[in-house]
Amino acid sequence: MTTTLRPTAPERRTDDGARSRLYDICVNGRPVGRVLLTTDPYADGPAGRIDRLEVDPRDRHRGRGTVAALAAEEVLRGWGCRWVETAIPAEARTALGLATALGYTEHARVLTKRLTLPPALPAGSTVRPLEEAAFPAWLAAEEAAYAETWTARGLTPDEAAARSARAHATAFPRGHATPGPVLRVLSHEGTDVGTLWLEQRGGSGYVVVVRVAPGHRGNGHGRTLMLTAERETLAMNLSRLHLSVAAGNTPARRLYASLGYRPFVLNLSKPLL
Numbered sequence: 001m002t003t004t005l006r007p008t009a010p011e012r013r014t015d016d017g018a019r020s021r022l023y024d025i026c027v028n029g030r031p032v033g034r035v036l037l038t039t040d041p042y043a044d045g046p047a048g049r050i051d052r053l054e055v056d057p058r059d060r061h062r063g064r065g066t067v068a069a070l071a072a073e074e075v076l077r078g079w080g081c082r083w084v085e086t087a088i089p090a091e092a093r094t095a096l097g098l099a100t101a102l103g104y105t106e107h108a109r110v111l112t113k114r115l116t117l118p119p120a121l122p123a124g125s126t127v128r129p130l131e132e133a134a135f136p137a138w139l140a141a142e143e144a145a146y147a148e149t150w151t152a153r154g155l156t157p158d159e160a161a162a163r164s165a166r167a168h169a170t171a172f173p174r175g176h177a178t179p180g181p182v183l184r185v186l187s188h189e190g191t192d193v194g195t196l197w198l199e200q201r202g203g204s205g206y207v208v209v210v211r212v213a214p215g216h217r218g219n220g221h222g223r224t225l226m227l228t229a230e231r232e233t234l235a236m237n238l239s240r241l242h243l244s245v246a247a248g249n250t251p252a253r254r255l256y257a258s259l260g261y262r263p264f265v266l267n268l269s270k271p272l273l
Contacts, residue, residue, distance in 0.1 A: 003027050003067040005035065005075065017046070019079060025055065025068045032059040035072050039079055048076030048272070050086040053095075065098055073272060083154070083271045090263035104268035106247045107153065111261035112204075115239050118231040125224050130183035130195065135176040138183070138195060142209060143168050149246070154271070171208075181208075182232050186225055193221045198229050205233030207243035222255055 005023040012020045018039050025033035033055035039046035050072050055064045076084050086104065088095045121127070130138060143164045150160035172178045182198040193216040197208040210225045233241045242264065245252050 003032075003064055003071070005068065005071045006031075008034070019046070020051075021075075023072075023075075025053075025064060027059070027064065032056050032064055033068065035068055037072055037075055039076070039081060046079065046081050048073075048079060048081030048084040050084060053086075065095075066102065069098065069102055073270075077272050081272055083269055085267065085269045088266050088268060090266055096266065099268050102270070104270045106266050107269050108244050108246050108267040109263050110242055110244050110265040110267070111256050112240060112242050112264040113230075113259070113261045115230050115234055115241055118234050119227045121227055121231075122220065122224055124189045125221075126187050127184050127196075127228050128187070130176075130185050132176045134185075135183075139168060139172065139175075142197070142211075145209075145211075153269075182236075184225075184228055184232065186221060186228065188216075188219075188221060188224075191216075193219075194225050196225045196228055196232075198232050200236055200238060201242070203238065203240075205229065205236065205238050205241040207241065210243075222252070223259065226255070226259055 004026050006026050008022045008024050010021075020036065020038040022034060022036050024031040025035060034052070035050060035054070036052040038049045038051050040049065050069065053065060053068060053072070055068070073084055085107075086099065087110075088099060090109070143161075146167065147157070147160040147164040150163055151157055155163065171181065180199060182196070184196040184198070185192055186194040186196065192213065194210070194212040196210055199206050199208055207226070207229050210222055210229070212221045212225070229243075230241055233239075243256070243261070244267070245256060
């Protein structure tokens, strides 16, 4: 039997060059599932994504998903993608096994926690909004830190800087006055020791960045910032908080586990050679 991908509609493109297209997974011309492919463009080459890959129940466990994933990678190569990403629910063990067998590795995971009562902050710790005068320096530091994460994943410095600049321009179109993002500064006994960037996404709170200042790490301030995130999320009348943590950030994973966060979604990637 021959498994192929058949487009279900014309390809869609956005003004910034992003592409997307939905395909039927077909066996000898018979649809047995579907796959949605997208790109995330930046500088000189997009990252491809398998945003959805579904095989109908009666056709599962026959290798359809494996062949469809490989065919999807070929499409993304044809689109000029240098790597492919996908997100898999933490409980989807079959899908995770398929991705691992195809060479995908975890680069980050989304953790989640259901919130009830706002936790107390440690003695000596206070929180205030990030002041407008401090915003430009904070934003520049965040752009640089985010660019570093992408150079570590294979982008050139110029590509990483362009991606970071675009992401932060999208997040803060009106600068400090942008509605939505919650920016907080943590002070301990009168000294600023860290910052928090929190947003509401899909009916939940989402920690974008927790940053403890160099020279103040290892003193529990990361935990205090997470407690602050929980308090701010509950203040927005939301009862669940999500955050993403890199695969190699073992200290942060231990911290989040100790606070009761559990895996929700695994983000995997693979180079397209």
